Amino acid sequence: MTPRSGPGIEDRGLPQSSVPSPHSSILKFFASLKLTLLILAALGAAIMFAYLSETPTTWVLAGPLTAFALNLSAAVATNPVFRRQTALLVFHLALIAIILLIAAGRLTYLKGQLELAEGEVFDGQLMQEESGPWHQRQLETLRFSNDGFTIDYAKGIRRGNTRNQVSWVAPNGQIQWAVIGDQVPLVLDGYRFYTSHNKGFAPAFTWHPNSGGLPVLGTVHLPAYPLHEYKQAIEWTLPGSKTPLWVMLQFDEVILDPAKPSEFRLPAKHQIVVRAGEERRELKPGEAVRLAEGVLVYNGLRSWMGYTVFYDFTLPWLLAACVLAVLSLAWHFWNKFSAKPWNKAA
């Protein structure tokens, strides 16, 4: 952070000639420490603009960060002080690496959400996602199963630890198990799967179509619980049908008691209300309802968990570059300050 300036900044070891070449002039301009200040101010202004904008505008940071990378690179290339002060050189190279890695990360990242009912296997499909233009998608090849979860709740229905058991098949063909949750993701091929606060109940049905096709087993994810405690209903369409079906979960017991610690669990007794057009039926596990296009069997109640997935191959490299930057900066300051006590005149 220091001696890129001073008397040396103007001649900074460039070839001596009476008429500076256009290349050296451009390099000199980009290496200027005063330009660094301007870029830092521009970066701050861009951050404020993005922060105050109501729509995502982080792209405004690209300009100042590119200028910063050019400024740092030009300074490292031209300023002889970096040949004398290794710590300072390492710090600036680490800063350049951080900017390049952030750019690479933004071009190749993926972020998304998915939901899996208990016993369901992830099939590579996401409900929502965003990714960088160069992301090479490998999600379709990944599989893991949600084997059920528990969540502690403190008094006042305040969510505590989530423990979600998951299983998957390792490359050697062995089945692997793990408990993921808060702070502990499942990492498969660089994709990091996290549990989220979104979870709820999922009635499981088997649909036997009149057309004679194979029965279809599926779950309906009701709105998140306890966030939508009083809206445990949803409208959906049966597979291969155009008939809308309305499903509601009914139970009387208190699952999460605000007066004492509790745990997320399925209700001991419940029923499902199914409504198709004018017809309304209440179903218990094992019961069926005959509809115009087939028979719907209610198998029972399960839970579903919402997951977020994140991919950014730069994460370990970015961490290494950041640690290198801060250690080299500390090393530089240590060298600088230990060379002369603060209360001795220059």
Added chain:
Amino acid sequence: MTLELELQTLWTALVLYVLAGVAAIFGVALQRKPERTVLALLVFGLVLHTASISLRWDRLGHGPYITMYEILLSNVWSLLAIYVLAYWRIPAIRATAAVVMPILFVMMGWLLMTSPYEGHLPATYHTVWLFIHIGFGKLFLGSVLVAVGISGIILLRGSRYGGERFVSLPDNSRLDELSFRFMAMGIIFETLMLIVGAIWAQDAWGRYWAWDPLETWSFLTWLCLAFALHARVAYKVTPQVGALMVLAVFALAFLTFFGVPFISTSPHKGAV
């Protein structure tokens, strides 16, 4: 262990701090040097303050980093601990207590007006990274506070009254150099705070950086600090301008630490 005992211990500590601050201010005004008294009062205050925090930690089962009361409680402690260390090790700048203690009085007053209610420890707080993140944050703010004390002396010397009262301290260029060193320590600690915070955020919320209000303002503080350190080199600024930049960094850091919890609705907002 009751809340009553915890608060009585804390109030006693605060009284000792106030006495130390008043002694320091009168020492400057009357051109006396009650340094040993100030140091003794601050150390006794810190001991009681530590006891109060320990009682609360033991009673609630988690550290003081959940509610605004706890954040003020622990920050007053950490700022004083770092300042007392500087006060003890660098006798030449002990007069800065007259500048630093009034700042801490404001935080103590705020602490007394804040309800000592118990907060709920979110699931995302069960990680060692949180301790490290908070620790570096406190070291950062403490380093900048010492620089603020030194900068205050430089600025007060601009007046005739201040010039007379602080005549025995090292000259402004030396104080500026010392202030720069504390700011340099500050940027190291703040950078570490941001790195560790990103490690925590990655596994707590599935992203290492999301420009939430606290992250945004923390990074703006880092930029402001980097700007101040760079400007000092690029333009060879005067000690007075350097001192003003130190105050600007502290003001921004203070707003980030204690103001953002009031405007943020993100799960990461400093105080729950």
